[in-house]
Amino acid sequence: MTSPDSVVPSPPPRPPDPFRRPWHIALGIALVLSAAFATAQVLYWAAPEITSPLPWMRIYLLPQPPALRLTRVLLYSGWGVALVLAAVLYGATRAGRVRVVRVCRAAILTVLLLPYAVMALDTLAGAPLTALLCLATSAVALLAVHRVQLYLRLPARLTLLAFAWGALVGSGFAIVMSMWFGWYAGGYLLDFERPRGSIRTLLALFALNADFFSEVGKAAGVALVLLVFRRYVDGVVSGLVLGAASGIGLNLTETVRYMAEIEPGQPAAQFWTRQVVGLLTVHAVFSGLAGAGFGAALRAGPGRGRVSLCLSGLLAAFGGHLLFDTLMPLLDRRRRDLFSGAETLGVLVGVPLVTLIAAGPFVVLCLLLLRRGLRDQAAVLRAALPVETASGTGAVTPAEGGLLLSPGRRLLLELAVWRRDGTAGLRHLIRLQQAQLRLLHDPLPHRSDEVRQLKGLPPLSPNPTLPIDQGVSS
Amino acid sequence: MTRISRAGLVTGLTAVVLLLVPPGQAFAQCAAPDYRGGRALPSGACPTETAGMASAVVWIVLVLAALAWLALAKQRRRTTTEADLALVDAGFAAGPGQEGEEGEAGSDVPSRTGQPRMPRS
Numbered sequence: 001m002t003s004p005d006s007v008v009p010s011p012p013p014r015p016p017d018p019f020r021r022p023w024h025i026a027l028g029i030a031l032v033l034s035a036a037f038a039t040a041q042v043l044y045w046a047a048p049e050i051t052s053p054l055p056w057m058r059i060y061l062l063p064q065p066p067a068l069r070l071t072r073v074l075l076y077s078g079w080g081v082a083l084v085l086a087a088v089l090y091g092a093t094r095a096g097r098v099r100v101v102r103v104c105r106a107a108i109l110t111v112l113l114l115p116y117a118v119m120a121l122d123t124l125a126g127a128p129l130t131a132l133l134c135l136a137t138s139a140v141a142l143l144a145v146h147r148v149q150l151y152l153r154l155p156a157r158l159t160l161l162a163f164a165w166g167a168l169v170g171s172g173f174a175i176v177m178s179m180w181f182g183w184y185a186g187g188y189l190l191d192f193e194r195p196r197g198s199i200r201t202l203l204a205l206f207a208l209n210a211d212f213f214s215e216v217g218k219a220a221g222v223a224l225v226l227l228v229f230r231r232y233v234d235g236v237v238s239g240l241v242l243g244a245a246s247g248i249g250l251n252l253t254e255t256v257r258y259m260a261e262i263e264p265g266q267p268a269a270q271f272w273t274r275q276v277v278g279l280l281t282v283h284a285v286f287s288g289l290a291g292a293g294f295g296a297a298l299r300a301g302p303g304r305g306r307v308s309l310c311l312s313g314l315l316a317a318f319g320g321h322l323l324f325d326t327l328m329p330l331l332d333r334r335r336r337d338l339f340s341g342a343e344t345l346g347v348l349v350g351v352p353l354v355t356l357i358a359a360g361p362f363v364v365l366c367l368l369l370l371r372r373g374l375r376d377q378a379a380v381l382r383a384a385l386p387v388e389t390a391s392g393t394g395a396v397t398p399a400e401g402g403l404l405l406s407p408g409r410r411l412l413l414e415l416a417v418w419r420r421d422g423t424a425g426l427r428h429l430i431r432l433q434q435a436q437l438r439l440l441h442d443p444l445p446h447r448s449d450e451v452r453q454l455k456g457l458p459p460l461s462p463n464p465t466l467p468i469d470q471g472v473s474s
Numbered sequence: 475m476t477r478i479s480r481a482g483l484v485t486g487l488t489a490v491v492l493l494l495v496p497p498g499q500a501f502a503q504c505a506a507p508d509y510r511g512g513r514a515l516p517s518g519a520c521p522t523e524t525a526g527m528a529s530a531v532v533w534i535v536l537v538l539a540a541l542a543w544l545a546l547a548k549q550r551r552r553t554t555t556e557a558d559l560a561l562v563d564a565g566f567a568a569g570p571g572q573e574g575e576e577g578e579a580g581s582d583v584p585s586r587t588g589q590p591r592m593p594r595s
Contacts, residue, residue: 137533268526276529344524399561412547412555413562419548420559429562455565 022227023105029220030112040180047187067122071115078111116172120253127260137275138252145244150407151377152234152437162242165221166249177213211321218246218287219314226294236373239295240288247283277352281359285366290317292369320362327358384440395451396436
């Protein structure tokens with residue numbers, strides 16, 4: 001019990017829910033991807049015919065793979081189905097039928113976005129052993145990214161969801177848009193009289209197109225996850241983690257594609273470059289920057305600042321990726337000169353070195369953002385701890401507060417509980433501590449009851465709104 | 475050998491096998507390490523077997539290091555961790571509905587090992 005004369009600090013102010021219309025934003029994201037695909041399709045149909053005597057020009061005349069044809073069929077069908085569902089949604093919204101509205105919204109997003117996964121699934125299914133190997137290494141990276149959340153932690157299923165998005169929809173969208181560009185750009189940009197002169201422009205624009213749409217594809221998934229599950233998002237750290245997870249997913253599919261399709265003669269070199277050296281330093285970093293911007297926007301107040309944060313994150317991701325892809329060929333030439341006659345060193349030392357030079361600044365930026373986000377979280381938790389412990393709810397005691405604010409102690413405690421009580425005990429401990437941290441970070445009324453339930457204590461409110469958790473002390 | 479160590483060894487050996495099969499040329503043409511998503515241009519000789527071995531070594535070392543740390547951390551007892559364990563157990567023991575292994579409620583009844591335990595789901 002607190003003394004009535006003691007000064008109890010006021011709880012930290014909670015930011016208002018910044019997204020009053022998340023469904024419209026989610027639909028907007030899906031429509032942007034569809035518009036990009038439709039634009040590329042139109043450009044392809046309208047492109048001048050490519051005629052050239054040069055034999056290597058045939059790369060612009062390759063037939064469309066079956067997976068792309070299937071993607072097109074599914075997308076066109078999806079657009080039609082989405083229109084029908086939109087009419088149903090309109091009627092259900094006017095009638096106030098909440099369940100139908102939710103189902104319609106989910107179905108619209110599914111038919112607009114899921115077809116892009118066909119390309120990625122085709123790539124992964126074409127080299128299953130390679131995909132499994134890359135999945136193992138990507139899983140380790142995913143675990144590391146998930147665990148950098150030293151305080152508030154997203155549910156693991158959200159990190160996995162972002163990873164799956166990046167591996168399937170994000171990478172599928174990027175592949176499709178790169179393919180379209182490869183087919184229509186030659187018709188618009190090549191000088192058929194002297195094609196070699198315009199090939200440099202074409203390659204530069206190819207990189208710009210590929211980098212832009214790969215970042216858009218990854219960021220779209222991060223934005224959707226942040227919107228739908230924004231009650232779990234704390235800000236920069238959550239966004240950064242989701243972005244990195246999406247990047248790891250896209251990197252997985254891209255690695256398989258390079259090892260099995262693009263450069264099948266040197267799979268080990270591709271694995272070294274993408275699943276060892278570049279696993280957490282390239283795609284994960286760039287989409288992490290975009291995610292950090294989105295996460296910060298989610299916590300910001302309404303207004304143009306929120307849009308600026310989103311655009312800044314996206315621009316940092318795209319700009320970083322473009323700079324990286326522009327620098328790498330130049331640095332690689334230096335690498336070959338430096339390590340000529342010592343090819344082994346060129347692989348073991350040269351590849352990490354050029355990756356460090358090209359991506360290092362962005363890695364540092366990500367780490368600084370992460371550190372800033374974690375420090376801000378810790379400050380909020382420290383400020384909220386005396387308020388919560390003085391409230392007398394029993395949800396967080398002063399001794400528990402010290403434990404909650406020490407990630408190292410919590411990690412060793414998790415290992416001790418795992419040793420003594422097994423996985424079930426460990427999961428229960430993590431659930432309790434995360435509920436306590438969320439209570440400190442956002443002291444909503446039902447969160448005290450949630451923590452008390454997990455501790456086996458009766459709820460404080462007379463009509464608890466939470467369902468009884470079947471995993472709690474029973 | 476613990477289960478964790480066995481799992482780590484199997485993982486590492488699998489990685490080595492997958493990377494080294496099929497055997498590549500000693501000096502295949504290497505692609506420039508770019509991430510454009512399109513066809514990369516060849517940029518000189520590259521010992522792919524070296525790349526494969528290096529990848530396997532790095533991952534095996536990482537996995538074994540993590541497993542070794544886990545095994546050591548699980549075995550090592552720290553005073554602070556024991557105190558934190560008692561703190562968490564006390565927090566659960568204060569609840570009225572705790573179900574111990576013997577089916578007895580209340581915080582005064584110790585478990586089979588003599589220590590109050592977290593509820594098991």
